[in-house]
Amino acid sequence: MSEKARILVIDDEHSVRWAFEKALQKANYEVALADNGSKGLELYYEFKPDITFVDIRMPEMDGLQILEKVMADDPKALIIVMTAYSDMETTVNAMKLGAYDFLTKPFNIDECLSLISRGLTARNSSKIAELGVQAPKSSALKGNSTAMQEVYKLIGKVSGEDVSVLVCGESGCGKELVAQAIHLNSKRSTKPFWPINCTAISESLMESEFFGYEKGAFTGAATSKQGMFELAQGGTIFLDEIGDMSLEMQAKLLRVLEEREIVRVGGNKRISVDVRVIAATNKDLRKLIVEGKFREDLYHRIKVIEIKLPPLRERVEDIPLLARYFCSILAAQRKGVPKSMSDEAIQQLCAYSWPGNVRELRNVIEQSYTLSRDQVILPEHLPIEITKGVTVPTTSASVATSGIQVIVKDSKNNIPIESNKLPEKIEDSTPLINTDSSIETPEDLAIKMLIKRLLERAPEGDAYSYVLGVFEKELLIQSLENHKRNQVQSASHLGITRNTLRTKIEKYKI
Numbered sequence: 296m297s298e299k300a301r302i303l304v305i306d307d308e309h310s311v312r313w314a315f316e317k318a319l320q321k322a323n324y325e326v327a328l329a330d331n332g333s334k335g336l337e338l339y340y341e342f343k344p345d346i347t348f349v350d351i352r353m354p355e356m357d358g359l360q361i362l363e364k365v366m367a368d369d370p371k372a373l374i375i376v377m378t379a380y381s382d383m384e385t386t387v388n389a390m391k392l393g394a395y396d397f398l399t400k401p402f403n404i405d406e407c408l409s410l411i412s413r414g415l416t417a418r419n420s421s422k423i424a425e426l427g428v429q430a431p432k433s434s435a436l437k438g439n440s441t442a443m444q445e446v447y448k449l450i451g452k453v454s455g456e457d458v459s460v461l462v463c464g465e466s467g468c469g470k471e472l473v474a475q476a477i478h479l480n481s482k483r484s485t486k487p488f489w490p491i492n493c494t495a496i497s498e499s500l501m502e503s504e505f506f507g508y509e510k511g512a513f514t515g516a517a518t519s520k521q522g523m524f525e526l527a528q529g530g531t532i533f534l535d536e537i538g539d540m541s542l543e544m545q546a547k548l549l550r551v552l553e554e555r556e557i558v559r560v561g562g563n564k565r566i567s568v569d570v571r572v573i574a575a576t577n578k579d580l581r582k583l584i585v586e587g588k589f590r591e592d593l594y595h596r597i598k599v600i601e602i603k604l605p606p607l608r609e610r611v612e613d614i615p616l617l618a619r620y621f622c623s624i625l626a627a628q629r630k631g632v633p634k635s636m637s638d639e640a641i642q643q644l645c646a647y648s649w650p651g652n653v654r655e656l657r658n659v660i661e662q663s664y665t666l667s668r669d670q671v672i673l674p675e676h677l678p679i680e681i682t683k684g685v686t687v688p689t690t691s692a693s694v695a696t697s698g699i700q701v702i703v704k705d706s707k708n709n710i711p712i713e714s715n716k717l718p719e720k721i722e723d724s725t726p727l728i729n730t731d732s733s734i735e736t737p738e739d740l741a742i743k744m745l746i747k748r749l750l751e752r753a754p755e756g757d758a759y760s761y762v763l764g765v766f767e768k769e770l771l772i773q774s775l776e777n778h779k780r781n782q783v784q785s786a787s788h789l790g791i792t793r794n795t796l797r798t799k800i801e802k803y804k805i
Contacts, residue, residue, distance in 0.1 A: 299325040300415055303344035305335030305361065306377065307353045311400075315348065318404045324411070332356025339365060346395075346414050348407070351378040351385060359388060366393035373414045377402070383436050383447050387480055390451025397444060436472040437620050440610035442792045446473065446602060453600050454480035459552070461597050462575040464604030467654030470575040471533060473602060478531040483571055486530030489523050494539045501544050503560045506551075512561025524557050524568045531571045537597065538578035538589060549593045572597060605792070607649040607656060612794045615641045617653060621660040622672070634664055636672050643674045645798070646760065647681050683759060768803040771796070775805065 302324045304315040312328045319326045327342045329335035332353050339347060339361075347365070351358035358376050365372050376389045379400040386397050396410055436446075453460055454477050462470040471490055478488045496504050503512075507522030523532060534540075540548070551557050552572060556565045574597045583589035607614065618636050626633035636644075640663075649655055659678055667676040674682055746762060753761040770789075778784040786796040799805075 299323060300346070300411070301325045301327070301342060301344045302411065303327045303329070303335070303339060303342055303347040304349075305329045305332065305338075305347065305353075305358070306350040307331055308350070311350070311377075314404065315407075318408070319411075322408055322411075332358070332361050336361055336364060346373045346375065346411055348375050348377055348398075351376050351389070359385075359392065362389065362392050362394055375407075375410060375414070383438070383443070383450075383476070386444060386447035387451040387454070387476070390448050391454060391480060394451075397448060399439070399441070399444060436469060436476050437617055438610060438613035439616060440605075440613045440792060441794050442605040442610045443613060446604060449600070449602050450476050450480065453477060453602075455482070456600075457482075457571055458599040459571070459597050460573045460600045460602060461580075462573065462602045462604060464575075464577065465606045465652055466577045467652035468604040468606060469653050470577075470604055471535060473604060474531070474533040474573040474575065477573060478533075478571075481531070481571070483530050487527045488531050488533065489527035490533040490535060491523055492535045494536045498541055498544070501540075502547065505544075505548070506557040506559055508560035509562040512559070516561065519559070522557065522559065524551065524570055525566065527570050529569055531573060534572060534574040534597075536576060536578075537574040538576040538580055538583055542588070542590065545590045545593050549590060549596060552593075552596050574598075607652045609791055609795055611645050611798050614645050614649075614656065617656055618644055618660055621657050622664060625661060625664045629664075632670055634667060634670055634672055636660075637674070639674050640672050640677060643677055643682055646802075683757065764803075767799070768805065771799055771803065772805055775800075 302315075302319050304312055304319075304326065305328075306312055306315075307330055309330070312330065316326050316328060327338055327344065329338045332349075333356050335347075335349065336356065349358040349361050358378070362374050362376060365374060370393065372393070373395045374393070375396045375398060376394045377398045377400060378385060389397055395414055398407065398410070436443075438446075450473065460474075460477060462473050464470050474490070475488060478484060491505075493501075503520075503522065505522050505524060507520050507525055508516050510516055510519045534548075551568070555568060557568055558565055580589050580594050580598075584591045584594060607617075615636075618641060622634060622636055644656070644659070651658075659681060662678060663672050663676045667673070669676075749762045749765055750758055771785075774785045774789055775782070778788065782793055782796055782800075786793045789796065
């Protein structure tokens with residue numbers, strides 16, 4: 296019979312220790328508990344745990360101090376930090392000091408058991424990463440959601456490693472902020488951070504901007520000039536929207552990344568450069584490779600590590616934090632009495648889907664802050680597109696072969712809205728999906744009839760959000776039913792985070 300794995304829990308909250316003890320003993324683990332940092336550190340060396348859970352905020356000795364001391368003695372230790380205060384700086388600091396993972400309170404005990412299982416497998420396979428960089432610095436990147444926690448973990452892990460990073464995400468997500476956070480927490484932090492927008496430099500000037508030029512290289516080159524790679528020597532270059540770079544320039548960039556040398560335009564001298572490259576794109580580079588628009592060898596060169604930044608609509612729980620953060624920035628910049636967001640305005644912001652992501656949110660807050668004459672920003676101070684509806688992507692209906700009966704409920708009044716079994720044809724109807732034969736599927740007809748009935752019931756001036764609310768609520772209900780109320784599985788199937796799903800469950804009182 297194999298020896299039981301040993302788990303140590305260090306937390307000053309009795310309820311947390313009690314819950315861990317019951318759950319871990321039931322799972323057949325050997326458990327040790329400590330109610331403060333000093334005792335926990337002593338017990339760590341006596342008990343020699345396989346995995347340690349430690350709370351960050353404790354009196355006398357906090358979790359980060361324990362983490363730092365243990366990792367100094369045993370870089371292969373598996374320590375999972377826990378906190379109810381999941382800010383970026385804390386998470387990055389913990390991951391850089393060597394934490395195996397990060398849990399935000401309140402958490403599900405099944406999640407803890409899954410982490411333990413994964414950690415023990417990693418230990419047995421001898422694949423524990425050794426991380427030990429000190430003293431992180433913060434950036435303007437904000438968010439406490441589960442999705443952002445995963446981003447913070449990756450930032451913490453890659454900051455100390457001098458590898459190329461590709462940041463992917465929609466426009467306005469904050470890809471440059473991720474690059475800044477990596478730079479600020481790296482050994483290059485005292486050197487320049489040089490952002491370059493590949494779409495903002497014309498093709499004819501890109502080479503000279505990147506690599507510089509010699510005197511007389513072209514008309515107007517009265518003196519020699521250093522390029523961005525020389526100016527960023529020892530630091531980090533951030534190549535934003537790299538997917539828009541021409542194939543010719545991609546080839547020249549690849550050579551520089553491989554040889555770590557540049558040659559100025561009009562020159563013949565090789566100049567060594569020491570820079571870290573972080574690239575970003577809102578495009579599917581793999582698709583561009585297939586289309587012959589992006590070099591596959593460059594793709595693999597810049598994507599040693601990939602960080603996918605979630606769109607704002609997938610981390611709704613971060614919207615209140617971001618909105619209030621932007622308000623505080625404006626209050627510090629402007630004269631007069633500081634303004635704040637009302638709870639009603641925050642609710643309106645959370646109901647919008649933010650196609651422009653964090654950048655759009657910041658612009659909305661700045662507009663509302665400027666136009667509001669009151670000390671508190673109310674819903675009426677928000678732009679019309681925020682208060683009257685949300686934007687959602689459209690999807691094509693699948694093909695069916697029989698009539699459909701659709702029953703959903705009014706999202707506000709919980710009143711059933713039923714469409715009768717549809718006839719084979721509806722007169723004077725315009726197909727939603729035009730195929731070569733202009734055939735309209737039963738799904739198309741069902742949707743059209745249902746929307747028609749919903750529009751008849753919708754309140755004046757609020758029809759858009761009303762109709763979308765009905766569909767969204769029914770979507771969540773059916774997804775949860777299909778997965779037997781398992782929120783993790785349902786969120787995964789829907790393509791949203793668990794916290795986003797929880798927020799919507801509360802919104803619709805499902």
